[in-house]
Amino acid sequence: xxxxxKLVEIKNLRKKFEATTVLEDISIDIHQGExxxxxxxxxxxKSTLLRCINGLENIQGGVIILEGExxxxxxxxxHLVRQKIGMVFQSYDLFPHMTVLENIILGPCKAQKRAKKExxxxxxxxxxxxxxxxxxxxxxxxxxxxxKQRVAIVRALCMHPKLMLFDEVTAALDPEMVREVLDVMLxxxxxxxxxxxxxxxxxxxxxxxxxxxxxxxxxxVEESEPNVFFSSPRTERAKQFLNLFEFDAI
Amino acid sequence: xxxxxxxxxxxxxxxxxxxxxxxxxxxxxxSILLGLLCSIIxxxxxxxxxxxxxxxxxxxxxxxxxxxxFFLYFGLPKIGVVLSSEACxxxxxxxxxxxxxxxxxxxxxxxxxxxxxxxxLSLGLTKGQVISYIxxxxxxxxxxxxxxxxxxxxxxxxxxxxxxxxVDLMNVAKxxxxxxxxxxxxxxxLVSSYLIILLPISIVFTLIERRLRHAGFGN
Numbered sequence: 067x068x069x070x071x072k073l074v075e076i077k078n079l080r081k082k083f084e085a086t087t088v089l090e091d092i093s094i095d096i097h098q099g100e101x102x103x104x105x106x107x108x109x110x111x112k113s114t115l116l117r118c119i120n121g122l123e124n125i126q127g128g129v130i131i132l133e134g135e136x137x138x139x140x141x142x143x144x145h146l147v148r149q150k151i152g153m154v155f156q157s158y159d160l161f162p163h164m165t166v167l168e169n170i171i172l173g174p175c176k177a178q179k180r181a182k183k184e185x186x187x188x189x190x191x192x193x194x195x196x197x198x199x200x201x202x203x204x205x206x207x208x209x210x211x212x213x214k215q216r217v218a219i220v221r222a223l224c225m226h227p228k229l230m231l232f233d234e235v236t237a238a239l240d241p242e243m244v245r246e247v248l249d250v251m252l253x254x255x256x257x258x259x260x261x262x263x264x265x266x267x268x269x270x271x272x273x274x275x276x277x278x279x280x281x282x283x284x285x286x287v288e289e290s291e292p293n294v295f296f297s298s299p300r301t302e303r304a305k306q307f308l309n310l311f312e313f314d315a316i
Numbered sequence: 317x318x319x320x321x322x323x324x325x326x327x328x329x330x331x332x333x334x335x336x337x338x339x340x341x342x343x344x345x346x347s348i349l350l351g352l353l354c355s356i357i358x359x360x361x362x363x364x365x366x367x368x369x370x371x372x373x374x375x376x377x378x379x380x381x382x383x384x385x386f387f388l389y390f391g392l393p394k395i396g397v398v399l400s401s402e403a404c405x406x407x408x409x410x411x412x413x414x415x416x417x418x419x420x421x422x423x424x425x426x427x428x429x430x431x432x433x434x435x436x437l438s439l440g441l442t443k444g445q446v447i448s449y450i451x452x453x454x455x456x457x458x459x460x461x462x463x464x465x466x467x468x469x470x471x472x473x474x475x476x477x478x479x480x481x482x483v484d485l486m487n488v489a490k491x492x493x494x495x496x497x498x499x500x501x502x503x504x505x506l507v508s509s510y511l512i513i514l515l516p517i518s519i520v521f522t523l524i525e526r527r528l529r530h531a532g533f534g535n
Contacts, residue, residue, distance in 0.1 A: 120438050149440030159435035163453050172449060173439035225439065 071098045073133060073229060073260050074119065080127030081111070081118055081284075088114050089284045092128070096229075099258045103271040103292075106281035107307060112264045115281070116231045119262065120153050133228065149177055152222030156234040158214040160206040160221070166193070167202040170221045178225065185224065192220045196250050212243025216250055223254075230254065232263040248274075268311050272296050280304050321501050325492060329505050332488040337513060339402065339484070340471045343409030347470065350410060351417020356447070358418065359425045369418070376415035382476045384408050389480040401482040408477075409470060416466045424459030425451065457528055464521035471514060485509050 074096040081089040089111045096102055104112040117123045119130055121137055121144045130137045137147050160169050170189040174180045193199045196216040206214055215235055222230060232251065236244040248270050255261065255274050265271055271278065271292065278295040280288040280303075288295065288304045299305050354369045376384075388404040399407070428451050436446035456463075478487035489506040493499050 122434055122437065145437070145440050145442045148438055151438070153435075153438040155431060155435060157431055159429075159431045161432065161435070161450055161454075163457070173441065176445055176449060177440040177442075221439070 072096070073098050073100075074262075075131040076119070076128070077131075078128035079115075079118065079125055079130065081114055081123060082126045087284055089118070092284075092286060094279065094286070094289075096260065096262065099260055101255045101259075101261045101263065101274055101276045102279060103263045103265060103275040103277070104279050104281060105265075105268075105271060105307070106287075110281040111284040112281050113233050116153070116233050116262060116264055119229075120151050120231060121148060145177065149173075149225055150228045151231060152225055152227035152229070153231040154215070154218050154222055154233065154235050156237050158206070158211070158218045158238075160214055160217055162206050165203050165205055166198070166209070166217050169206070169217060170224050173221065173225050189220065189224050192223055193217075195253075196220055197246075210243060211239045212246045215239065215243075215247045219247070219250055219254075228260065230259055230261045232261060232265070234264050234266065236265065236267060268296070268308070280307070282307075317504075318498060318501055321496070321498050322505060325488075325502075325505065328488050328492075329485060329509050332483055332485045333509050333513060335482070336471075336474050336477075336484045336509075339405050339409065339477065339482075340474050343406050343474075344413060344467055344470050346406070346410045347413025347417050347466075350414030351419075351421055354414060354418035355421035355425055358422055373415040373418055376411055377419075381408055381412050381473050382479055384411055385476065385480050401477070401480045404480045405474070405477045405482050405484075408480075409474065412473065413466065413470045416469070417463070420459045420462035420466055421455060423462060424455035424457075427458050428454050460521075460528055461525055464518075464525065467521070468514060468518060471517070472510070475510075 072095050074094070076092055076094045076096075079089055079092040080087065092115065094102070104115065106112050114123060118125050119132075119137075132147060132150060135147060137144070160166075161172070164172065167186065167189055170192070171182065171185045174185040174188075175182050190199060190202065193202055196219065198213060198216055198220070201209060201213060201217075206217070209217065219235075235251075236247050239247065244267065248267065251261070251263070251270075252274055263271070263274065275292045278288075278290060278292050279286055280295065280299075280301075282303050288299060288301045290300070295304070296308065299308060354373065357365045357369045385404055385408045388399060388408055389401070392399060432450055432454070433446055436450045437443070441449070474484060475486045477484045478490060481487075485506055489502045492502040
């Protein structure tokens with residue numbers, strides 16, 4: 067899937083919350099069409115990394131470059147950069163006072179000023195693709211967790227983002243709903259969407275990733291192809307981490 | 317009970333009620349605007365203004381309206397600022413109402429999770445758009461109960477305006493009692509007037525609240 071064109075360049079990124087360093091010297095290049103999965107124990111900084119890429123956190127060092135444009139707290143028109151990045155959160159964060167359709171068209175209509183008619187048509191097509199067309203006029207509270215998350219994905223997609231960020235999007239879901247969300251993401255990967263995914267679903271990571279980046283204590287510990295990472299991790303820390311998911315190893 | 321007296325003076329009450337309603341409507345509308353502005357300043361902790369609004373809210377909530385009116389009507393002329401009764405009444409009501417409305421809206425604003433704002437920002441909306449499309453609609457509907465209590469409270473507070481020589485309902489009643497000693501009749505008409513104004517408003521708010529609760533969006 068991946069091309070040689072760099073979509074995102076992260077160089078020597080450093081992020082601190084007051085005195086605590088959360089990310090240290092992170093450098094990653096992400097190519098057009100690539101699917102990168104960030105793995106690591108809780109608190110290793112993977113969610114924070116995603117939030118930095120979307121400008122939701124300011125950074126204390128290094129640079130993030132999206133399509134040649136530098137992105138940091140000084141970026142005045144950060145909202146324009148964000149329009150190129152879709153983000154899906156663990157807690158869905160649909161807007162409860164709007165219907166499914168209204169949730170989806172808000173960004174395209176208000177941020178991108180696209181014509182409502184065209185946006186609605188596209189939103190309906192996307193809803194059809196994730197099997198939620200019949201839910202377009204209901205409110206989020208009437209949806210199951212899995213349905214909410216699929217709507218959240220459609221909401222991000224309708225902006226035509228260059229890059230999609232997924233922050234533990236299945237962590238709050240029941241097991242049978244996890245699948246429906248992951249299927250949508252697999253479809254996106256197949257269509258060549260560039261994605262950075264934070265997840266704890268190891269089988270899924272293995273299936274979807276072009277590259278695994280393993281973080282611990284705010285640093286990149288290991289970076290490799292999924293086959294290599296899951297069958298023969300190079301570092302002791304990654305081995306330990308993967309062992310947590312092997313029950314016969316206990 | 318002298319019903320002929322009641323009948324004769326009903327027009328006076330109607331006229332005064334008109335004035336009460338007009339001042340309440342203007343004062344409360346401006347209170348809402350002032351309250352919204354103050355609550356947004358407090359919520360986003362806008363430097364300096366944030367402090368000023370804090371002082372205003374404490375000052376306004378911890379002094380009685382009557383004293384505020386005295387200050388405007390009797391105090392200000394001493395330094396050369398002369399305001400009409402009506403202007404004093406409206407300014408006084410807005411000064412009091414603004415802080416109560418600000419607190420009502422603030423409770424609504426603070427109940428909006430930060431993740432809602434982040435979800436809006438990550439769609440590429442500007443801060444202003446996030447406020448007007450995502451934060452305010454939710455915050456306002458959450459603050460409706462406190463808001464409606466404030467509206468009713470402020471309308472009742474208009475009864476002290478007679479102290480600055482405004483010919484409102486209270487003033488008419490006091491006049492009639494003073495002139496004719498028709499205490500029972502005058503007070504009956506006074507109470508009825510306030511009830512006729514306030515009951516419909518109360519009922520409408522109750523209905524709105526009930527609808528909101530049923531629709532209760534919640535995530």
